[in-house]
Amino acid sequence: MIRLQGVSKRYKGASTYAVRDLDLEVRPGEIFGFLGPNGAGKTTTIKMIVGLLKADQGKVLVNGHDLTLDPIAAKRSMGYVPDKPDLYPRLTGLEYLNLIGDVYGVDGPTRSKRLAHYLEMFQLTEAVGDLIQSFSRGMQQKLALTGALLHAPALFILDEPMVGLDPKSSHLFKEIMREHVKQGNTVFFSTHVLEVAEQLCNRVGIIKQGELIACGTMEELRTGRDRDGSSLEKLFLELTDEGGSYEE
Numbered sequence: 001m002i003r004l005q006g007v008s009k010r011y012k013g014a015s016t017y018a019v020r021d022l023d024l025e026v027r028p029g030e031i032f033g034f035l036g037p038n039g040a041g042k043t044t045t046i047k048m049i050v051g052l053l054k055a056d057q058g059k060v061l062v063n064g065h066d067l068t069l070d071p072i073a074a075k076r077s078m079g080y081v082p083d084k085p086d087l088y089p090r091l092t093g094l095e096y097l098n099l100i101g102d103v104y105g106v107d108g109p110t111r112s113k114r115l116a117h118y119l120e121m122f123q124l125t126e127a128v129g130d131l132i133q134s135f136s137r138g139m140q141q142k143l144a145l146t147g148a149l150l151h152a153p154a155l156f157i158l159d160e161p162m163v164g165l166d167p168k169s170s171h172l173f174k175e176i177m178r179e180h181v182k183q184g185n186t187v188f189f190s191t192h193v194l195e196v197a198e199q200l201c202n203r204v205g206i207i208k209q210g211e212l213i214a215c216g217t218m219e220e221l222r223t224g225r226d227r228d229g230s231s232l233e234k235l236f237l238e239l240t241d242e243g244g245s246y247e248e
Contacts, residue, residue, distance in 0.1 A: 001155050001186040002026035002049060007058035009044055018044040020210040022058070026188050028154075031181055033197035034190040036207035037240055042190040043083065045207070046159050049188075050080045063154055076104065079148035083159040083190075085140050089133035093124065093143050096132060097150065104151035111150065118146040121172055138164040145173065156180055158189035162196060174200060198232040208240050 004024040010017045019041040026032045036042050047053040048060055051071050060067040065074035088096055101111045119125045122142035132140065141164040148156065156177070162170050177187045177200060191197055197204055198218065206214040214221055214235075221235050230238075 001028045001063055002188060003059075003061040004045075004049070005059040005061070007045075007048060007055045007060060009041075009048060009053060009056050017210045019048070019055075019207075022207075022210075022212055024205060024212060024215070026186060028186055029181055029184050030202040031177055031187045031200050032189075033201035033204040034188065034207065035192075035194070035197060035204055035236060036190075040207045041210040042207060043159055044210075046080075046082075046157060046188075046190060050078065050157055051075055076151075077153060078155040078157055079151065079153035080157045081141075081144045081148045081159065081161055083163065085144035087132045087140055087144065090131060092131055093128035093135070096143065097128070097147055100147040100150055106151050114150055114152070115146070118149060121176075122146060122169055136164075138166060138169070141165055142169060149176070152185075154185050156185065156187045156189075158187070160191060161189055162191065162193055194231075194233045194236055204232070206236060206239055214239050 002025065004022050007019060007022040008017055009019045022041075022045065034042055034045070044053065048055050049062065049067075051067055051074065054068075062074040063077040065071075065077070067074045088099075091099070097115060098111075101115075106114070116125075119128055122145070124139065124142055124146070127135065127139060128143075132143065135143065141161075145161070148158075161173065165173060174196070177189075180187055181202075203215065203217050204221070205212055218232065218235075221232075222230055
């Protein structure tokens with residue numbers, strides 16, 4: 001579903017790479033957690049996958065589409081929610097969602113059914129007619145999530161999706177992710193909440209200083225390191241603090 005081949009990115013004026021020679025594969029039908037300390041390169045990687053940043057070198061493939069050669073086809077197959085949704089404040093919530101539906105070509109009956117489902121789930125039904133500028137941070141996050149799910153994307157990409165969500169909405173959203181992959185789709189998300197990643201993810205990747213230092217299931221990450229029963233938090237701290245590495 002996602003394949004990164006030798007992907008690197010260095011920002012103008014920076015002495016070091018934000019992401020360096022990154023090889024990564026995210027498979028269909030899995031929830032993949034992308035973890036790392038602040039400044040490790042998580043958001044930069046995600047922005048290259050969704051086409052907001054261009055890699056300096058390497059190849060990004062999404063659902064079999066080369067993001068450089070066929071960006072529209074690649075983007076149509078994904079839904080993306082950034083860590084800080086930048087919505088249109090002078091639109092109402094419903095106007096924003098209809099805009100997203102038009103962009104992705106979601107027909108009227110399908111759109112109405114999905115909107116009713118997600119708006120009720122996120123308790124936005126009454127507020128969706130208000131201007132987005134009146135929404136709280138959590139409400140904007142829920143609106144962005146609804147928009148990203150509206151076209152039922154094969155690939156769901158999220159950067160810190162739990163930020164701003166209340167406990168009930170966080171629980172519902174975790175159920176949405178599970179249901180999404182049950183249908184053969186894929187979820188790729190970054191998070192600092194390691195307990196959530198351990199509960200949800202089929203596999204995780206850990207990035208440090210722009211390089212992938214670990215990738216695999218919990219069992220694979222523990223193998224050969226005398227870490228039987230170790231939590232993801234403990235593994236993460238050992239790997240990122242001590243500079244350990246693991247290859248699947």
